[in-house]
Amino acid sequence: MSKFLHSLAAAVLIAAAPLAASADTNLNLDTGTTGSSGGDIIFTGSGLAVVGSATQAPIGLVGPTIFALEYNQGVASVALLESEKGLYSTAPITAALNFAVNYVVAVHTNAGNYAALLVTALSSSSITLQYLTYDISGTLLHSGTATLQSGSGTAAPTITLVQNNYSFILPNAPNYGIAPGSLVLISGSGMAAPESSASPLQDPSKALPTILNGSQVTLAVGSTSVNPAFYYAIPGYLAVVIPSNTPTGTGTISVSYGGQTSTPFPITIVPHAFGFDYYGGALAAVTDNGDGHLITTTNSAKPGEQIVLWGAGDGADTNNTDVSPPTHFDNLSGITALYFGGVQVPVEYQGRSGYQGVDQINVQVPANAPTGCAVSVVAVTGSGASALASNIVALPIAASGGTCSDPLAFVSPSQASMLSGLTTVRLGGVIIGQSTDAGMESDTAEAIFESINGSLLTGYLSSKQPSAGSCFVTQSNSTTPVSPFTFTGLDAGTVSVQGPAGTQQLATIPGEPGIYSALELPAGFVSAGGTFTFTGTGGADVGPFSDAVNFTNPLVWTNSGSDGTVSRASGLTVNWTGGASNTFVQIYGYAASTGFSASFVCNVPVSPGTYTVPPAVLLALPAGSGALSVSNYTNPQFFSSTPSGLDFAYGMGVASTDISATYQ
Numbered sequence: 001m002s003k004f005l006h007s008l009a010a011a012v013l014i015a016a017a018p019l020a021a022s023a024d025t026n027l028n029l030d031t032g033t034t035g036s037s038g039g040d041i042i043f044t045g046s047g048l049a050v051v052g053s054a055t056q057a058p059i060g061l062v063g064p065t066i067f068a069l070e071y072n073q074g075v076a077s078v079a080l081l082e083s084e085k086g087l088y089s090t091a092p093i094t095a096a097l098n099f100a101v102n103y104v105v106a107v108h109t110n111a112g113n114y115a116a117l118l119v120t121a122l123s124s125s126s127i128t129l130q131y132l133t134y135d136i137s138g139t140l141l142h143s144g145t146a147t148l149q150s151g152s153g154t155a156a157p158t159i160t161l162v163q164n165n166y167s168f169i170l171p172n173a174p175n176y177g178i179a180p181g182s183l184v185l186i187s188g189s190g191m192a193a194p195e196s197s198a199s200p201l202q203d204p205s206k207a208l209p210t211i212l213n214g215s216q217v218t219l220a221v222g223s224t225s226v227n228p229a230f231y232y233a234i235p236g237y238l239a240v241v242i243p244s245n246t247p248t249g250t251g252t253i254s255v256s257y258g259g260q261t262s263t264p265f266p267i268t269i270v271p272h273a274f275g276f277d278y279y280g281g282a283l284a285a286v287t288d289n290g291d292g293h294l295i296t297t298t299n300s301a302k303p304g305e306q307i308v309l310w311g312a313g314d315g316a317d318t319n320n321t322d323v324s325p326p327t328h329f330d331n332l333s334g335i336t337a338l339y340f341g342g343v344q345v346p347v348e349y350q351g352r353s354g355y356q357g358v359d360q361i362n363v364q365v366p367a368n369a370p371t372g373c374a375v376s377v378v379a380v381t382g383s384g385a386s387a388l389a390s391n392i393v394a395l396p397i398a399a400s401g402g403t404c405s406d407p408l409a410f411v412s413p414s415q416a417s418m419l420s421g422l423t424t425v426r427l428g429g430v431i432i433g434q435s436t437d438a439g440m441e442s443d444t445a446e447a448i449f450e451s452i453n454g455s456l457l458t459g460y461l462s463s464k465q466p467s468a469g470s471c472f473v474t475q476s477n478s479t480t481p482v483s484p485f486t487f488t489g490l491d492a493g494t495v496s497v498q499g500p501a502g503t504q505q506l507a508t509i510p511g512e513p514g515i516y517s518a519l520e521l522p523a524g525f526v527s528a529g530g531t532f533t534f535t536g537t538g539g540a541d542v543g544p545f546s547d548a549v550n551f552t553n554p555l556v557w558t559n560s561g562s563d564g565t566v567s568r569a570s571g572l573t574v575n576w577t578g579g580a581s582n583t584f585v586q587i588y589g590y591a592a593s594t595g596f597s598a599s600f601v602c603n604v605p606v607s608p609g610t611y612t613v614p615p616a617v618l619l620a621l622p623a624g625s626g627a628l629s630v631s632n633y634t635n636p637q638f639f640s641s642t643p644s645g646l647d648f649a650y651g652m653g654v655a656s657t658d659i660s661a662t663y664q
Contacts, residue, residue: 029041034146045150045190046092054108060097064118069423101122103118112136131146159262175390181317191262200213200233204231207324217238220251228322229356271316272313288306307363309360311390314381332350339377340376371397372406372409374406376470378393380616407635428542430651432654446515447495450487471617474600480597493536534546553579553580557576558577569615573612573613583606584606585604586604587601591626623663625661626662
């Protein structure tokens with residue numbers, strides 16, 4: 001079910017075991033001393049604030065394992081902390097940035113040193129931090145733990161975000177909305193009693209409480225006021241079920257705890273706004289309707305199979321209380337269209353599952369369903385101007401079930417399964433490319449060597465490379481999207497590329513370890529096509545290698561002159577000619593509005609010469625200015641011999657054309 005529910009027990013245990021304690025609020029990260037004044041940081045009760053000339057950068061939720069890997073490395077840590085220079089500021093880091101246990105903050109101290117902080121426990125009255133401080137040369141100055149108390153007393157509860165518990169679509173998104181009868185996640189601070197060693201998760205086989213851990217939620221729309229029932233309540237997160245008798249329209253939601261009530265937070269209630277449950281970063285939470293097994297890349301769905309997709313937001317069902325387990329399983333009609341890739345799939349049942357606020361969709365995988373390890377699944381609720389697209393998730397489909405096969409995948413399912421169990425996965429990729437932007441053509445070559453936590457690998461690969469005929473969307477409450485995945489660069493020594501037109505050495509990028517690039521190759525270096533051999537001398541992390549990428553006959557985007565104005569409600573048709581048989585087409589679009597941006601990527605076969613990006617994808621982008629590109633990629637070409645120090649490596653060729661676009 002919810003990704004947060006899955007990880008809740010571990011988070012609670014971490015929060016219940018602070019490593020040290022102090023009654024002071026200020027911490028000097030260079031010396032480890034605390035006091036009532038001075039230092040570099042102070043805990044305010046709602047977040048971290050800097051003191052003096054110190055600045056800080058929000059890194060995000062990574063967990064103790066990644067913290068240890070990335071920041072306990074001396075000079076490498078300083079380079080990583082310095083690379084975030086553009087993010088450092090004096091702004092407080094609060095729940096608005098998903099500030100919680102396992103959050104990492106970088107601090108540039110008053111003395112000019114760098115520190116990395118891991119939040120190990122957090123409440124409205126105290127925070128426990130593990131920290132490492134380095135000087136500019138990478139020498140460890142101080143490490144330790146400290147618990148800082150809020151000097152301002154118990155703060156009033158604060159709401160910072162209300163989202164569908166499964167889709168996590170952001171409030172600024174054009175496809176945002178909260179439906180009656182759905183399970184939602186409320187993020188904030190000081191909203192309930194601190195966690196204990198016992199799980200706060202309630203038993204959904206029984207009636208859910210409307211007051212939990214001292215917390216009560218009140219939702220008001222017009223003259224109607226309701227109190228949702230709780231799945232769980234901890235200081236930073238509440239999971240509640242919106243009652244089905246909540247009217248649609250704009251309203252407010254507030255939290256009362258400890259004799260104080262939060263400032264009302266705006267909320268939009270719509271008739272239907274479905275969100276798919278998913279796991280591993282992108283894979284849909286889907287079960288077989290026969291024996292209930294989970295659909296995975298090694299146990300794929302197959303044509304003719306009856307499956308169940310899970311989520312929330314199909315709409316109100318007043319035949320159920322939304323407090324006690326459902327007793328009526330009415331076939332609701334909120335979902336008006338469901339797609340596997342570009343194939344519309346008839347819905348056999350949509351409505352409540354056996355749990356409050358949780359819906360299910362029963363379908364039969366159609367005979368003409370696309371196959372692959374990351375076939376996109378998207379639902380549309382409502383119609384016309386009120387149509388809302390769900391989040392997009394990935395479904396593995398194979399002709400005979402079992403392990404899926406996907407020529408666009410960077411690793412096989414069995415290899416991905418093995419690698420996901422590793423603490424760290426080390427990978428490499430080389431790309432030879434040609435791009436045309438505003439009529440200007442340039443040739444490029446890149447090599448990237450990096451490591452990622454194994455548990456994040458499946459989600460990273462699935463979200464990065466949808467199967468042929470599928471599209472994925474990424475949204476951000478910012479005009480500068482931040483990747484949810486964290487990497488550490490790897491040293492591969494000196495890297496060069498040899499092609500029919502000669503040899504070029506790739507340069508390293510300061511502050512970006514593991515990235516090698518030649519952005520201005522001689523004219524014609526790539527356009528003639530052929531075989532391009534990348535060679536590495538080997539470095540501290542990656543052994544010597546030499547492998548080739550074959551790239552010929554890139555396609556031509558024939559209607560680029562008319563594709564610059566995109567009607568999101570009508571779809572976007574792209575036409576092309578050319579393209580080799582072992583390649584695919586990638587259509588990428590990006591749009592931004594005030595404080596919000598989104599992008600989509602569609603991978604499609606070359607042979608049809610045309611593809612229409614469906615409205616269900618485009619409606620997740622805001623109306624605004626942006627960009628559009630059509631690229632011709634070779635299928636991933638795996639190294640004939642994986643270099644020592646890497647778990648896998650691949651090469652690709654690409655030719656792309658980029659234009660400015662307006663999304664209407």
